[in-house]
């Protein structure tokens with residue numbers, strides 16, 4: 476989904492900004508540091524044959540993954556990501572003799588132990604990446620010695636306890652990722668004015684209770700997949716530089732604060748227990764808004780119209796009671812609109828607004844009380860937009876479970892890269908448009924439970940990707956097309972029609 480794409484680009488930036496390119500080792504090496512490296516290597520067994528440490532020998536020409544300081548000959552960088560190190564990191568490890576280390580990456584190994592307090596002796600560390608190992612226990616307080624530390628990633632381990640208060644006081648720390656551990660709370664109050672923290676990732680831990688006061692410098696905040704409860708705190712409004720707010724899958728209740736910063740570009744509050752989305756959106760930077768799966772009632776806030784950069788609006792599975800938001804037409808970049816499973820009602824096409832908005836790529840309005848008919852050229856605009864670019868969000872048109880009547884618009888045949896069409900549970904009448912035969916990528920077609928009559932166009936038999944077909948409970952007549960995809964369906968896909976015949980139905984023609 477779009478969300479995923481954005482997060483990858485953020486993490487990319489996150490990593491890039493710290494990427495140091497040099498891997499080349501230089502001739503001046505301190506003898507005792509080389510001995511420490513070799514001893515360190517021997518503390519582990521290797522779970523594969525191509526570890527980067529293979530090149531390390533006493534008289535090696537190059538030490539892969541190691542950077543020695545040109546002047547002092549000490550080890551300043553150790554990049555052992557995915558080096559197949561299996562074993563424990565003990566307090567007496569030779570690692571802690573490498574006092575000049577500034578950059579240490581032990582991510583994607585198999586190290587299972589607690590985090591030794593001796594990390595606190597590596598006071599030159601600026602970059603520490605321990606993610607994707609099997610570290611256990613709590614964060615030792617000696618980490619508070621790491622005053623030069625800018626980047627700390629300990630995600631994807633089995634760490635637990637409270638996030639220590641000193642973390643917010645580390646004077647250089649700009650990025651920290653604690654995601655995918657078992658942290659369950661915060662020691663003291665995180666808020667600290669001396670903080671320079673920009674990236675804070677707390678995803679998928681065991682946090683519960685009310686949300687802490689985050690340092691006001693934070694721009695990227697991900698606290699999703701926890702169990703924070705209570706209202707979203709007003710202190711979130713103090714994050715005036717916030718760009719990304721990811722709080723999905725918690726138990727937040729009450730209203731979304733009115734005062735959230737206009738700097739936010741991505742706001743994901745999906746899967747909470749929020750009951751109100753205030754009508755106070757202003758011309759902001761908001762590009763993505765997802766409040767799906769909450770208990771929001773009332774109307775869709777008209778002020779969303781001011782968020783000119785909106786591309787993605789998802790309010791799925793709430794109790795919003797409103798007419799179709801034609802007024803969103805004024806948003807020049809809106810690509811995805813998901814209104815599914817609410818209480819929207821009324822027509823989705825009017826003389827003033829005959830067709831969906833021009834940039835729209837995905838429209839899901841299933842499970843509402845929309846009614847009226849769709850003009851023949853309803854899908855003309857959408858066709859311009861549904862392109863391979865949108866495939867990753869599943870090119871789909873889902874109008875099922877509403878009260879639409881009249882013909883299925885012939886222009887549906889223009890949505891060339893459509894993968895799924897669901898018009899089931901409506902009151903559509905007339906014939907199946909033969910233009911459907913042009914949807915050569917269609918995989919799923921559900922027009923069940925309508926009032927559609929006439930024969931099934933034989934051309935549909937040529938749709939070779941069509942693996943799911945449901946035309947049951949209509950008023951169709953004549954022979955079911957002989958194409959292989961039709962013959963693969965079971966009889967329930969065609970039952971409940973007036974006078975259909977041929978396989979897979981038992982009635983022959």
Ligand SMILES: *[C@@H]1O[C@H](CO)[C@@H](O)[C@H](O)[C@H]1NC(C)=O
Nearest residue numbers: 486606630631652654655676
């Ligand atoms: C944080 O850690 C998790 C788990 O290792 C990872 O999936 C995610 O990409 C990290 N986030 C960032 C922004 O680096």
Ligand SMILES: *[C@@H]1O[C@H](CO)[C@@H](O)[C@H](O)[C@H]1NC(C)=O
Nearest residue numbers: 520521522523524525526559
């Ligand atoms: C390493 O290589 C040896 C011999 O080439 C082979 O027997 C062994 O299975 C390999 N071990 C791993 C972990 O791939």
Ligand SMILES: *[C@@H]1O[C@H](CO)[C@@H](O)[C@H](O)[C@H]1NC(C)=O
Nearest residue numbers: 522557559560561583584585
């Ligand atoms: C970690 O160890 C397990 C077995 O203990 C092995 O299957 C896995 O490949 C190892 N992972 C790495 C990154 O070496």
Ligand SMILES: *[C@@H]1O[C@H](CO)[C@@H](O)[C@H](O)[C@H]1NC(C)=O
Nearest residue numbers: 514563564565566567568569
């Ligand atoms: C380091 O400590 C571990 C665990 O406490 C111990 O088993 C090991 O023998 C020690 N190694 C050395 C070289 O002292």
Ligand SMILES: *[C@@H]1O[C@H](CO)[C@@H](O)[C@H](O)[C@H]1NC(C)=O
Nearest residue numbers: 679680699700701702724725
């Ligand atoms: C929601 O969060 C819980 C942990 O609180 C996790 O077990 C679950 O997988 C998450 N659900 C989704 C859909 O991410």
Ligand SMILES: *[C@@H]1O[C@H](CO)[C@@H](O)[C@H](O)[C@H]1NC(C)=O
Nearest residue numbers: 683684701702703704725726
């Ligand atoms: C979240 O916390 C609430 C209140 O403490 C509790 O009732 C609920 O079971 C928790 N949910 C999960 C998924 O842990």
Ligand SMILES: *[C@@H]1O[C@H](CO)[C@@H](O)[C@H](O)[C@H]1NC(C)=O
Nearest residue numbers: 704726728747748768769770
């Ligand atoms: C939050 O909503 C979920 C799903 O609607 C529900 O199961 C849960 O009981 C609610 N929790 C609270 C604390 O209201």
Ligand SMILES: *[C@@H]1O[C@H](CO)[C@@H](O)[C@H](O)[C@H]1NC(C)=O
Nearest residue numbers: 757758759760781782783784
């Ligand atoms: C909204 O803000 C953008 C810049 O963020 C500006 O270019 C645009 O003119 C503003 N629009 C209105 C209607 O104020």
Ligand SMILES: *[C@@H]1O[C@H](CO)[C@@H](O)[C@H](O)[C@H]1NC(C)=O
Nearest residue numbers: 828829830832833855856859
């Ligand atoms: C979309 O439809 C409107 C009329 O409703 C029309 O003015 C506009 O040009 C169309 N846009 C595209 C891209 O076809």
Ligand SMILES: *[C@@H]1O[C@H](CO)[C@@H](O)[C@H](O)[C@H]1NC(C)=O
Nearest residue numbers: 841875876897899900919921
């Ligand atoms: C179409 O939508 C209905 C709900 O309106 C749903 O029950 C059905 O499973 C959907 N069909 C497909 C193929 O997803």
Ligand SMILES: *[C@@H]1O[C@H](CO)[C@@H](O)[C@H](O)[C@H]1NC(C)=O
Nearest residue numbers: 888889908909910911912913
């Ligand atoms: C299918 O598409 C072709 C060309 O793209 C067009 O000429 C034809 O009229 C379309 N057929 C239907 C039934 O819409």
Ligand SMILES: *[C@@H]1O[C@H](CO)[C@@H](O)[C@H](O)[C@H]1NC(C)=O
Nearest residue numbers: 899923924945947965967968
């Ligand atoms: C087709 O849809 C009907 C009702 O919408 C449903 O009862 C039937 O199980 C569906 N058939 C298949 C094969 O999914």
